[in-house]
Amino acid sequence: MKNLPPDPSRRTLFKAIGALTAAGASNGLLTACSRSKDVEQAGLTFAEIPHRLDDNHHLPDGYRADILLRWGDPLHAGDSPFDPANLDAHSQARRFGYNNDFIAFMPLDDNAGPGENARHLASDNSVRGLLCVNHEYTQPHLMFPGYDDGYKATRGVSAEHVAIEQAACGHAITEIEKTSTGWQPVLDSPYNRRITLSTAMGIVGPAAGDRRLQTSADPTGKTVLGTVGNCAGGKTPWGTVLIAEEGFGGAFQGDPDNIADPVEALNHHVFDISPANRNWGDHDPRFDIGQELHEPNRFGWMVEYDPYDPQSQPRKLTSLGRFEHEGFTLVCKPGQPVVAYGGDDDEHQFVYRYVSRDRYEPGKDSHNRALLVEGTLFAGQFNEDGSGRWLPLVFGQGPLKPENGFHNQADVLIDARRAAALLGATPMDRPEDVETNPVNDCTYVMLTKNKRRAVANAANPRPKNATGHVLEIVPPGIDGARDHVSDQFRWNTFLLGGNPNAEDPGERGAYGQQLPGTISPHGWFANPDNVAFDLGGNMWIATDGCESFGFHDGLWAMATEGELRAAPRHFFGCPRGAEVCGPEFTPDGTTLFVAVQHPADGGRSTFDKPMHRWPDNDPALPPRPSVLAIYRPDGKRVGS
Numbered sequence: 001m002k003n004l005p006p007d008p009s010r011r012t013l014f015k016a017i018g019a020l021t022a023a024g025a026s027n028g029l030l031t032a033c034s035r036s037k038d039v040e041q042a043g044l045t046f047a048e049i050p051h052r053l054d055d056n057h058h059l060p061d062g063y064r065a066d067i068l069l070r071w072g073d074p075l076h077a078g079d080s081p082f083d084p085a086n087l088d089a090h091s092q093a094r095r096f097g098y099n100n101d102f103i104a105f106m107p108l109d110d111n112a113g114p115g116e117n118a119r120h121l122a123s124d125n126s127v128r129g130l131l132c133v134n135h136e137y138t139q140p141h142l143m144f145p146g147y148d149d150g151y152k153a154t155r156g157v158s159a160e161h162v163a164i165e166q167a168a169c170g171h172a173i174t175e176i177e178k179t180s181t182g183w184q185p186v187l188d189s190p191y192n193r194r195i196t197l198s199t200a201m202g203i204v205g206p207a208a209g210d211r212r213l214q215t216s217a218d219p220t221g222k223t224v225l226g227t228v229g230n231c232a233g234g235k236t237p238w239g240t241v242l243i244a245e246e247g248f249g250g251a252f253q254g255d256p257d258n259i260a261d262p263v264e265a266l267n268h269h270v271f272d273i274s275p276a277n278r279n280w281g282d283h284d285p286r287f288d289i290g291q292e293l294h295e296p297n298r299f300g301w302m303v304e305y306d307p308y309d310p311q312s313q314p315r316k317l318t319s320l321g322r323f324e325h326e327g328f329t330l331v332c333k334p335g336q337p338v339v340a341y342g343g344d345d346d347e348h349q350f351v352y353r354y355v356s357r358d359r360y361e362p363g364k365d366s367h368n369r370a371l372l373v374e375g376t377l378f379a380g381q382f383n384e385d386g387s388g389r390w391l392p393l394v395f396g397q398g399p400l401k402p403e404n405g406f407h408n409q410a411d412v413l414i415d416a417r418r419a420a421a422l423l424g425a426t427p428m429d430r431p432e433d434v435e436t437n438p439v440n441d442c443t444y445v446m447l448t449k450n451k452r453r454a455v456a457n458a459a460n461p462r463p464k465n466a467t468g469h470v471l472e473i474v475p476p477g478i479d480g481a482r483d484h485v486s487d488q489f490r491w492n493t494f495l496l497g498g499n500p501n502a503e504d505p506g507e508r509g510a511y512g513q514q515l516p517g518t519i520s521p522h523g524w525f526a527n528p529d530n531v532a533f534d535l536g537g538n539m540w541i542a543t544d545g546c547e548s549f550g551f552h553d554g555l556w557a558m559a560t561e562g563e564l565r566a567a568p569r570h571f572f573g574c575p576r577g578a579e580v581c582g583p584e585f586t587p588d589g590t591t592l593f594v595a596v597q598h599p600a601d602g603g604r605s606t607f608d609k610p611m612h613r614w615p616d617n618d619p620a621l622p623p624r625p626s627v628l629a630i631y632r633p634d635g636k637r638v639g640s
């Protein structure tokens, strides 16, 4: 396939931010991050779909969705089609994994080979690339016959099932291309690769080699097998992909109360390790904290790897801290430190920012590859007056001293949650994706919900928050030159999830200016989770939880400025039991990839009696988590 011509208006988030123009100064709650009025945000003109709840996915008229990759699909030519009756761990490790979440589309230059990252990244190819997908977790009761529904069903009953589960977690890299019949995987590609819980990885940064990362299998504390809980992530302009380790505690078994070391007992409690967790430890001792006390400390990090080099070894970045990482997304401006934003997805946890020690130098990949290794992690403090501050997690500063149990920077990073709380960071309503809009240079925080919140604060304004909200971080600066390195910022409430007509004020949504006719009855949503921005700077939010309000999870798109700021339109709906992850655009904005995770989950649904069998609807096949490629047959941009 020929490359599409480069789009000078926006190649990637990283390049575009350096070329911003005319952003307005703060001037009030609803327009604080708006650009001047003469810069119109590209219109969203698609025909909105209704709220629904059924066993299919739904798109606006004029759009097509190709089922691109499903759990169990082969990633290598010659491998047989998926057959759930003949799945073993070796076979699963060569196939697309379970519960797809984050998606990165990394373009391929037709004339470049493996390892030529700069040429690939410069290509803007929107019809051939590497689809890099996280596989967050497994659900044995939907993967294998013979399991009951309910919580106990998450416990793998055999060593073979546990091995398959471990091979179905992690990440997949698949070359894909758009042909005359649609998007499809390229099965003879040398790039196709799985990363699983058996993949060898390095550990780098300030905590690498620390005593608390050492195990019987790795006395160096610098290598680890695999990654788990891979939720969202990010991309770098030097051609690597970042994948988050979120709910890793659920992979570990054991009772922290039986641990003599009080530091690790508290640490393992913080991440909900308990005897009731899945029983991988029965079959694989490193997942039993009674046998390997430090193994959980080697999870809960961000992982960086190079999809353009199939031989490369991923590495865990301890500089970005250890918690339930939703993801980290970057702001890279030439000659300035790299700034990365991320969330810790748990109730009352924090929003984080990282600033690299050294400066980003476009094209100098070997230099840039150290930028996420040496730098400073900060936690966010959101004040009542709309101001905010980034608080550095640095050993020896403030309360981060031996009298509080911090003996070095490794302790600060391993126990980042405790450090951030001591510093006075603001406990939030489950921070999910945090991403910067390349058009207005403001950063948006998805706060999915927090039913356990008893006391509201300005940035988390609703007790028992059931519907979630979105905050807008406005770094200082005007005319597009926002200073993400500054430790000061302003913040606004961008929207409150929920029905704008709800009687209960705790669930009542608030969207932009809510001018008459700007939001249809299908325009509201709850529980924002993942976010992406299109070429026009429109925000696309994926949800996780709308079924509690009677309709499917999906995608809602909206402007971030102008009269239609924060006025959502409903674009995509997923089948019952699923949440929507991804979303990711091709560089030219003509294809949108979405990940439909855990379809048919809930109620008494099992492999043997599933609530439905999306997407195959074949009585011989279970429901399968799948990635869709959504586009217009007329080739125009998605959303327009």
Ligand code: FEO
Binding pocket: 136, 231, 232, 246, 326, 345, 432, 529
């Ligand atoms: Fe895996 Fe925060 O959702």
Ligand code: CA
Binding pocket: 231, 232, 326, 432, 433, 529, 530
């Ligand atoms: Ca998520």
Ligand code: CA
Binding pocket: 232, 433, 435, 530, 531, 532, 582, 583
């Ligand atoms: Ca995102």
Ligand code: CA
Binding pocket: 432, 448, 529, 544
């Ligand atoms: Ca979620």
